Amino acid sequence: MTDQPIISVTTEIVGDVALVCIDNPPVNALSVHVRTGIQSAVATINAEKSAKVIAIYAAGRTFIAGADITEFGKPPMPPALPDLLNEVEASEIPVVCVVHGTALGGGLEVALAAHARVGVKGLKIGLPEVLIGLLPGAGGTQRVPRLAGIPVALDMALSGRQMPGAEALELGLIDRLEDGAPRDIALQAGQDVIAGTLETRRTCDLQTTPDDAALDAARAMVEKKHRNLVSPQRCIEAIAASTGPIADGLKIERQAFIDCLATPQRAGLIHAFFGERAVANVPEKKAQPRDINAIGVIGGGTMGSGIATSALLAGIPVTLIEVKQEALDKGVATITGNLDGAVKRGKLSAEKRDATLAMLSASTELQSLAEVDLVIEAVFEKMEVKKEIFGNLDTICKPGAILASNTSYLDINEIATATSRPEDVIGLHFFSPAHVMRLLEIVVADKTAPEVTATGFALAKRLKKIGVRAGVCDGFIGNRILGHYSKTAAYLVLDGATPQQVDQALEDFGFAMGPHKVGDLAGLDIGWMTRQRKAADMPSNERYAGNVADRICENGWFGRKTGQGYYVYEGRDMRPNPEVEKIIAAEREKAGITPRDFTDQDIVDRYMTAMIVEATRVVEDGIALRPVDVDVVFLSGYGFPRFRGGPLHYADTIGAAELVKRIEDYASEDAHYWQVPDLLREMAASGRSFADINKEA
Ligand code: 3H9
Numbered sequence: 001m002t003d004q005p006i007i008s009v010t011t012e013i014v015g016d017v018a019l020v021c022i023d024n025p026p027v028n029a030l031s032v033h034v035r036t037g038i039q040s041a042v043a044t045i046n047a048e049k050s051a052k053v054i055a056i057y058a059a060g061r062t063f064i065a066g067a068d069i070t071e072f073g074k075p076p077m078p079p080a081l082p083d084l085l086n087e088v089e090a091s092e093i094p095v096v097c098v099v100h101g102t103a104l105g106g107g108l109e110v111a112l113a114a115h116a117r118v119g120v121k122g123l124k125i126g127l128p129e130v131l132i133g134l135l136p137g138a139g140g141t142q143r144v145p146r147l148a149g150i151p152v153a154l155d156m157a158l159s160g161r162q163m164p165g166a167e168a169l170e171l172g173l174i175d176r177l178e179d180g181a182p183r184d185i186a187l188q189a190g191q192d193v194i195a196g197t198l199e200t201r202r203t204c205d206l207q208t209t210p211d212d213a214a215l216d217a218a219r220a221m222v223e224k225k226h227r228n229l230v231s232p233q234r235c236i237e238a239i240a241a242s243t244g245p246i247a248d249g250l251k252i253e254r255q256a257f258i259d260c261l262a263t264p265q266r267a268g269l270i271h272a273f274f275g276e277r278a279v280a281n282v283p284e285k286k287a288q289p290r291d292i293n294a295i296g297v298i299g300g301g302t303m304g305s306g307i308a309t310s311a312l313l314a315g316i317p318v319t320l321i322e323v324k325q326e327a328l329d330k331g332v333a334t335i336t337g338n339l340d341g342a343v344k345r346g347k348l349s350a351e352k353r354d355a356t357l358a359m360l361s362a363s364t365e366l367q368s369l370a371e372v373d374l375v376i377e378a379v380f381e382k383m384e385v386k387k388e389i390f391g392n393l394d395t396i397c398k399p400g401a402i403l404a405s406n407t408s409y410l411d412i413n414e415i416a417t418a419t420s421r422p423e424d425v426i427g428l429h430f431f432s433p434a435h436v437m438r439l440l441e442i443v444v445a446d447k448t449a450p451e452v453t454a455t456g457f458a459l460a461k462r463l464k465k466i467g468v469r470a471g472v473c474d475g476f477i478g479n480r481i482l483g484h485y486s487k488t489a490a491y492l493v494l495d496g497a498t499p500q501q502v503d504q505a506l507e508d509f510g511f512a513m514g515p516h517k518v519g520d521l522a523g524l525d526i527g528w529m530t531r532q533r534k535a536a537d538m539p540s541n542e543r544y545a546g547n548v549a550d551r552i553c554e555n556g557w558f559g560r561k562t563g564q565g566y567y568v569y570e571g572r573d574m575r576p577n578p579e580v581e582k583i584i585a586a587e588r589e590k591a592g593i594t595p596r597d598f599t600d601q602d603i604v605d606r607y608m609t610a611m612i613v614e615a616t617r618v619v620e621d622g623i624a625l626r627p628v629d630v631d632v633v634f635l636s637g638y639g640f641p642r643f644r645g646g647p648l649h650y651a652d653t654i655g656a657a658e659l660v661k662r663i664e665d666y667a668s669e670d671a672h673y674w675q676v677p678d679l680l681r682e683m684a685a686s687g688r689s690f691a692d693i694n695k696e697a
Helices: 032-048 081-090 106-113 128-132 140-148 150-159 165-171 182-195 212-225 231-243 246-261 264-278 302-313 325-344 350-357 383-396 412-416 450-462 478-495 499-509 515-522 524-537 547-554 578-591 600-620 627-637 647-654 656-667 678-686 690-696
Strands: 009-014 017-022 053-058 095-099 102-104 116-120 124-126 176-178 295-298 318-321 360-363 374-377 402-405 425-430 439-443 466-470 567-570 573-576
Touching: 009 032, 017 032, 017 182, 032 053, 032 081, 053 182, 081 106, 081 246, 095 106, 095 182, 102 106, 106 124, 106 140, 116 165, 116 182, 124 165, 128 150, 128 231, 128 264, 140 150, 140 231, 140 246, 150 212, 150 231, 165 176, 176 182, 212 231, 231 246, 246 264, 264 627, 264 647, 295 302, 302 318, 302 325, 302 350, 302 425, 318 325, 325 350, 325 360, 374 383, 383 402, 383 412, 402 450, 412 425, 425 450, 439 450, 439 627, 450 466, 466 627, 478 499, 478 515, 478 547, 478 578, 478 600, 478 627, 499 515, 499 600, 515 524, 515 567, 524 547, 547 578, 573 578, 600 627, 600 647, 600 656, 600 678, 627 647, 627 690, 647 656, 647 690, 656 678
Parallel strands: 017 053, 053 095, 095 116, 102 124, 116 176, 295 318, 295 374, 318 360, 374 402, 402 425, 439 466
Antiparallel strands: 009 017, 425 439, 567 573
């Protein structure tokens, strides 16, 4: 049997208009058969002169979402998009493009190469290539500045933002914005071109106005905010070249695109893009989620208020519960403050804020949760307290209501034993601030019903969060791994590095903040409590990692909120805390440690290797379904540099054999902490990668 060619581009001649329709579900990506289809349609219509105008539009929910990302990293297949678009632009028969939904990246570039563009209401356009480590590579850096100027091109290409159709019209990126079905609009647009009421012109014939000031400002912004990234710099270089002849600019753009395509950053960012979608592929995905029309949140602290804010912003009515009226009032005030913040940042109108707040009710009685569909408990982390609450919820809540805990480490199986309905119990672990952070760990206990898990994923989507399935263990995916590798930072400091050196090395690696700054921001008392909780279970041969941090906390220094921690905070300034230097020196002396030098690379290698070790165990133990689930947890909840793709994607760039060698080297210093996970040893022997394990899953 021979493979049937894929037909994703069809031509329909209506009068003098050739309607060329692109139909490549789900998002009309520019796969090779689409490129060939457009090429052949334009060439045939020109050769046969079968119409006076070509009107390109797309079927389905969106115009073209860009190049087919799955083709990147594979051998190129002609026609290359830039060549194809030069052919479209050169077409003797005028080409008009009708764009609806989201015209992104290569999709927008198709439209820019046409001779006129009509948007359909609801349209959003954008150049999101930078978000996947690339730059517009099919004329976007040359044609946007010709149509709308260098500042607009820089804004679009460096932010990757989606611009509403009305703004695109105002900036001259589209010529009209109309309401209706894309095919009807395409036919009308074609007829208007023939009648001369819709003007056509070649974008390449326009001249870009030079703007050195905008280019300099963009360079400074990139240096400040994206100094680790290659593609934003290359993007500016290409846009700067748009003031010369277009052929030269296109050449510079093409080279920059090819260079970016070859970077590990591109691979990391595309891994992140597909990873965020892959995590929804769970065993329970076919189960029918339950309806969630009202949520109860128990606990009005930072976490509970954040969760309530998140649900309210998604349009779900919330009942907030606190034991004491004072705490309840504080919780309501926090939620109000969160929404006011959204108004201030221009994310919410004042009317919408009022309507959102009207969906909040508050009560000191658990009984008020009798009719809600889902309860999320977010009180302090004490098993007895949680069990008492769940026991009460069991008698109060209606049958079928889902009972969720936001615990960050407690055993959901044990919590479920407090109820007569363990199948309705699940962990929904939000990250602080819960109305901002995108990660939601969905912790599936032994008896959790599949539809309850499916509801967790449906809720994550409604809250615009990324749900990742986790199994039950202390800390689930993220905090379990954090609990392990954060000890490395402490060991490095005890053995000779300064907290500032550790922070700087990891910030240079790409983390937004080093671990000591994060500790100061989150509150050092949190780690202190965790160490106290785990002290009794600490194996006798484990090296204690809390010496310095405990001493800091004993002084009542918990970080930013107390004015000092590893750093001293004065207004907007922060500087290393000289008292901490003394504490470190004293602890080294007590332990008989002679400080030694670590290079920044040593610091990164040890920190990342420790993270990879525990991440591997989390996969090995089935706590995470696949390596990519760990990656997405770290990308969306722990500030892991996105361009590195997550800890296990990064591990593949080192290789299992090298990692095993490293761990064995480190083990000569501490054989308890540095142990090679069985899975990693097996991978080193067989040559398997984490990417292979993702594919097998
Ligand atoms: C580019 O254009 C380079 C050019 O400048 C130069 C070239 C020479 N390719 O997100 P969803 C899949 S670079 C392949 O869940 P939504 C996606 O994986 C590209 N597949 O839907 C998912 O698959 P599955 C620049 C793609 O409604 C399914 O489609 N463009 C692509 O929430 C549905 O996606 C971009 O970076 C693609 N380009 O959001 C745009 N896009 O069902 C990337 C999506 O198997 N795309 N898929 O999981 C998006 O931002 C969103 O997908 C979009 C729809 C907003 C379009």
